[in-house]
Amino acid sequence: MSTAANSLYNRFLTRYATPLTTGLFLVSAISGVALFFRWTPRTFHAMHEWLSMLLLAPFILHMVRNWRPLVNYARRKTLILPLVLSLAVAIPFAISGLNSPGRAGNPAFRALPLMTEARLADLAPLLKTSPDQLLATLRERGYRVESVEQNLETIAGAAGKKAPQVLMELMPRQRRA
Structure with a gap:
């Protein structure tokens, strides 16, 4: 990558990675809460799914931008506990979904x-x-x-x-x- 392109890329990351991550996270969080409480699910379902998928792009940009601090968290082993806790919280949901009889979804x-x-x-x-x-x-x-x-x-x-x-x-x- 040329220095001009590299500079433009870094400027883009610096300027937009975190704000885009924050904005799409807020949309995902608000629509997720609305879905959890069953507030007009037709309004929020597609929004939540698609914009949460779109959230992956700025998240990856944010990770690229903050790669060194992330590596430092891993070296100091402060990244391990949050990842293990996140996985531990997610596993029961996955297991209950796999073990539930029949098809889930809209009755x-x-x-x-x-x-x-x-x-x-x-x-x-x-x-x-x-x-x-x-x-x-x-x-x-x-x-x-x-x-x-x-x-x-x-x-x-x-x-x-x-x-x-x-x-x-x-x-x-x-x-x-």
């Missing part, structure tokens, strides 16, 4: 197969309609349906569609206040 996604595999007669009340009206709605939309004993998996499969897609078509629209 709505786990309920989806129950709804798409249910008989239309059983599904209709969940969709705030009668079995006969559900049958009529499906037929109006071009699906071949024999009886309310069928399920959406079968109906969607015959139409070349996925059952969740058909279910979403049938969901009543929510009114916004």
